[in-house]
Amino acid sequence: xxxxxxxxxxxDPGHCDGMFDLYIENGKILKMVTPxxxxxxxxxxxxxxxxxxLVLPGLIDMHVHLRDPGFEYKESIETGCRAAxxxxxxAVCAMPNTRPVNDNRxxxxxxxxxxxxxxxxxxxxxxxxxxxxxxQALSEYGDLKDAGAxxxxxxxxxxxxxxMMRRALExxxxxxxxxxxxxxxxxxxxxxxxxxxxxxxxxGLPGIPNISESIMVMRDIGLCELTGGRLHIAHVSTEExxxxxxxxxxxxxxxxxxxxxxxxxLTEAAIVDFDTHAKMNPPLRTEKDRAAICQGLADGTLDVxxxxxxxxxxxxxxxxxxxxxxxxxxxxxxxxxxxxxxxxGVLTLDAMIRKMTINPAxxxxxPTGIREGGIADITIIDPDxxxxxxxxxxxxxxxxxxxxxxxxxxKALYTLVNGRVVYKEPS
Amino acid sequence: xxxxxxxxxxxxxLTVDEINLILDTAEGMKEISERPIKKVPTLxxxxxxxxxxxxxxRTKVSFDIAAKRLSADCISISASSSSMVxxxxxxxxxxxxxxxxxxxxxxxxxxxxxxxxxxxxVKASVINGGDGMHAHPTQALLDLMSAREKLGDxxxxxxxxxxxxxxxxxxxxxAVGFSKMGAHVVFSGPPxxxxxxxxxxxxxxxxDMDEAIRxxxxxxxxxxxxxxxxxxxxxxxREYSRYYGLSEKRVNMAKKDVLIMHPGPMNRxxxxxxxxxxxxxxIILEQVTNGVALRMALFYLLAGxxxxxxxx
Numbered sequence: 001x002x003x004x005x006x007x008x009x010x011x012d013p014g015h016c017d018g019m020f021d022l023y024i025e026n027g028k029i030l031k032m033v034t035p036x037x038x039x040x041x042x043x044x045x046x047x048x049x050x051x052x053x054l055v056l057p058g059l060i061d062m063h064v065h066l067r068d069p070g071f072e073y074k075e076s077i078e079t080g081c082r083a084a085x086x087x088x089x090x091a092v093c094a095m096p097n098t099r100p101v102n103d104n105r106x107x108x109x110x111x112x113x114x115x116x117x118x119x120x121x122x123x124x125x126x127x128x129x130x131x132x133x134x135x136q137a138l139s140e141y142g143d144l145k146d147a148g149a150x151x152x153x154x155x156x157x158x159x160x161x162x163x164m165m166r167r168a169l170e171x172x173x174x175x176x177x178x179x180x181x182x183x184x185x186x187x188x189x190x191x192x193x194x195x196x197x198x199x200x201x202x203x204g205l206p207g208i209p210n211i212s213e214s215i216m217v218m219r220d221i222g223l224c225e226l227t228g229g230r231l232h233i234a235h236v237s238t239e240e241x242x243x244x245x246x247x248x249x250x251x252x253x254x255x256x257x258x259x260x261x262x263x264x265x266l267t268e269a270a271i272v273d274f275d276t277h278a279k280m281n282p283p284l285r286t287e288k289d290r291a292a293i294c295q296g297l298a299d300g301t302l303d304v305x306x307x308x309x310x311x312x313x314x315x316x317x318x319x320x321x322x323x324x325x326x327x328x329x330x331x332x333x334x335x336x337x338x339x340x341x342x343x344x345g346v347l348t349l350d351a352m353i354r355k356m357t358i359n360p361a362x363x364x365x366x367p368t369g370i371r372e373g374g375i376a377d378i379t380i381i382d383p384d385x386x387x388x389x390x391x392x393x394x395x396x397x398x399x400x401x402x403x404x405x406x407x408x409x410x411k412a413l414y415t416l417v418n419g420r421v422v423y424k425e426p427s
Numbered sequence: 428x429x430x431x432x433x434x435x436x437x438x439x440x441l442t443v444d445e446i447n448l449i450l451d452t453a454e455g456m457k458e459i460s461e462r463p464i465k466k467v468p469t470l471x472x473x474x475x476x477x478x479x480x481x482x483x484x485r486t487k488v489s490f491d492i493a494a495k496r497l498s499a500d501c502i503s504i505s506a507s508s509s510s511m512v513x514x515x516x517x518x519x520x521x522x523x524x525x526x527x528x529x530x531x532x533x534x535x536x537x538x539x540x541x542x543x544x545x546x547x548x549v550k551a552s553v554i555n556g557g558d559g560m561h562a563h564p565t566q567a568l569l570d571l572m573s574a575r576e577k578l579g580d581x582x583x584x585x586x587x588x589x590x591x592x593x594x595x596x597x598x599x600x601x602a603v604g605f606s607k608m609g610a611h612v613v614f615s616g617p618p619x620x621x622x623x624x625x626x627x628x629x630x631x632x633x634x635d636m637d638e639a640i641r642x643x644x645x646x647x648x649x650x651x652x653x654x655x656x657x658x659x660x661x662x663x664x665r666e667y668s669r670y671y672g673l674s675e676k677r678v679n680m681a682k683k684d685v686l687i688m689h690p691g692p693m694n695r696x697x698x699x700x701x702x703x704x705x706x707x708x709x710i711i712l713e714q715v716t717n718g719v720a721l722r723m724a725l726f727y728l729l730a731g732x733x734x735x736x737x738x739x
Contacts, residue, residue: 190658198624204539204561204596207623274540318518320538322559 001025001045003419007035008050008380012057012370013354022055024376027419032372046421048414050380056353057368058090058377058417061331062360063155063180063234063258063306066092066123069110070099075311075397077111080331081120083309083396085423087332088412090377091122092309093364096133097156103128103139105147112148120422122377124366126151126180129168133157138168141175150364153180155234158216160186165220169229178230178256178363183216183241184282193322195268195283203274205321210289213282214240221248224255232363233257235308237282239292246301256363257296258304261330261337262402264293264346270402276317276324277402280310294346303359305352307334311398329396332389336408339383343409376419385411430728434546434553437562438603446607450572453717453724459496460719470499473530473730477503478520478545479556480536485691485715486556486565490533493722499530499730517541521548530730534558539596552729560594566690567600569721571608573714574645577686582609587639587681588630589615589671590649590698591660593622597690598649602628615639616649616671619660636671643681647688648673651698664697673699678708686710 005022010032023031023039031039066080075083077094084092094111096102102111108125115123127149131137133156141152152172159165159181172179189212194200196207217233221244224231233245236259245257262280267287270278278284296302310327317324338356341347347355361368367375391404415423430448435441441449459467475494479487487503494501515523517536521544524532531552534542539559546553557563571581578584586605592598592614602612612630614621621632633639640646651667661667678685687699687709695701703709 196623198627201593201622201624202599202627204559204599206560274543315516319516320536320544321540322538 001420002042003046003048003416003421004044005048005050005055005378005380008053008055010055010370011350011353013350013358015369015371017350022370022378024416024419027376029370029372029374029376032370048380052382053413054381054383055370056379056381057357057370058379058415059088059335059356060091060360060366060368061089061307061309061334062093062304062364063260064092064094064309064331065097065311065327066094066111067311068098068114069107074313077114077123078118078120079395079397080309080311081115081118081123083329083331083394084121085415085417086395086412088335088379088381088415089121089331090379090415090417091124091366092331093124093126093151093360095126095153095155096128101128101132103131103133105143108144108147108149121417124148124150124364126153126155128152129154129159129179130164135159135161135164138164138171141172141177145175145177149177150366151178151180151232153182153234155180155182158182158184158186162219162223166223166227169223169227169231173227173229176230176365178232180232180234181216181220182234183213183220185212185215188212188215192283194271194279195285197268197286199268199271203271208283210238210240210285213238214244217241217244221245221253221255224248225253228254231255235260235263235282235306236293236296236302237263237285237289239289242292242296242301246296246299249301256303257301258306259293259297259302260306260308261334262328264290264297264341265337266290266402274321275402276319276321277328277400279321279324279326280308280328281326294341297341297355298346303355304363305334305338305355306360307331311396312400313398317400327400329394329398329401332394332396333401333403333408335381335412336410337403339410376416378416379412380414381410381412383410385409385413387411432729434542435564435725435729436542436546436553436555438564438567438600438607441564443607446568446571446604449568449721449724449728450575452728453572453721454576456720456723456727457717459723460716465496466498467496468498469727470494470497470730473499474528475499475501475531475533475726475730476524476529477501478524478532478534479503480506480534480541481557483535483556485718486535489715489718490556490722493719493726496719497723497726499726517544518548521545525549525551531726554725554729557596560596560599562600563596564600565718565722565725566597567604569714569718570601570647570688570690571604572717572721573688573710574686576717577710578644580609581605584610584644585613585642586610586645586647587613587615587643588647588649589636589639589673590651591620591655592616592625592649593620594652594655595649601647602630606630613639613643617661637677637680640677640681643685645686645688646673646678646681648699650690650692651694668697672697673703675700675702675706678703678706684708688714691715
């Protein structure tokens, strides 16, 4: 099955940006030529007309909860991977807070096997830092890496014990695995259910202060300096965290960081009439924080845009606000929300693409790029396609998004994984 | 004039005219409770459900009496007797209650916003009887009624609200209500009990209780919950009482004929001294009496047929 992608603008940050035709066969990019210069002796089975479109390395989402095994009523590996390719993602990094927790080879292998069977996006599991993510004993990092894990995290729960975090960073260094840290001081979060501030005060809801995140960011940066381990800060939401990471990078600390589209798009003001679709952890913050997140993305402090895709059923969301589960789905809204940063002049197109392709790939050590001979994971997008997002029409099994009914601009029209079209936008 | 509202969830969503209508109606209701036969047929055939998911004595009894004096059929459900202990969700409970066609559901719940959730799923009127730390609109309305009765127009009057502002739905609803009626609200309490962004209520904040009550027309004391000690919000009851308790000496710093209010239940000797609680300036029991009239007024305005006009 040979595919010819013609007439598109091919952007692979740091490598190329221009009009090229791509010829794909056997999962690889066979040829990358100037438009019209057809390679000899090649019979093409499918021609994709990408005129006016952007042809990008497949988008990578390094922070996704696929809920499988254990919570398949919220999402399965199959539905999550379908949602991914619908949103333009060709690879996702699956968080380990499944049931059982992904702290062992069997679960890691299961995730990869199920993703291969489904045949949509690639799944790269992140395994647990500690057994059961309980913060008491280290899991078997070597065995997990051997099984296919690309990172370690107890995401959803912070590593509260400083000594364990130190040892995790050191021990992971031996296997060249990054530690992804969910930064939260639970005693300062104090059972809060939204950002501490004016809106929480008016609604009478217990608040979570910025410091509950940033103080742990600072601790982990200190431990990263001490150990020389590889630290990646998950879902940054506050101005103080951005500042701490910026300062650390200036000192040469090998820390990387991500934020999610909701943190640069929304603020706590989205919690209208106790809407649980605006409830997540860390919580939506203030306009000042949102602006700082944008600044952090612009100046490179924040390396990655990741969704923290967190599917929940109405059982967890259609309840009293303080009892509702944290998190929103993100795979199918991240691309247009990130493109808006380009429209708004926060990021260049090149920088946005980096944060959704080569930056997460380099942190996780996974393949990316558009090169002759390289893997054919490709996303073709129309950055100007406008549509109204309808939660009911999404591929994810869950519907928990605050963006239902929003006018979105930018859509993946074709998603190719391993040289196969795994998503095609209906015309 | 009619009250064109389905629900009473908070004070924010009431206009000054609506508040005045409710208070005027409540004043008219007071007399019913003073008759030898304390019952009028106004709401005969109407069904009111008291859904109390959090313990309450005073508020529940007040709503219950108010319903009965208007001849409504009033049914009580508490947390322990509801299916929610069997794992039923609030929305399912709402749908089941709705299926029995009640006219009004009064709801108290430990989660802020729970009555909003209920109101979105039922056609019946929902009255918030206190939700989490969010709002307690009927308490604020009866407090406004009690203050207005004594002082007339509340414009320019100074009300000091003292205590754990952060955890108090009464403080929130009263701050909004008294501000709306033109009064000047001053909060006082230890800094640990003053929430972030409290200035958006248009209220002043001082950690010095004496400063708060100097020149006050009304002093409203809030109940201090002793379990807050565990969250490091204050040191000891002894020290709290010394710095934030209302003594006779402190009462003398306020305006002559100051009104002393407390939403109850009181901790005598902690936030309020015995002498002040039972003293000449205290209108604490009048608040309770007015509570019945105020709740009768709300039932009447929501279910008394006045809303039929705009539902057709």
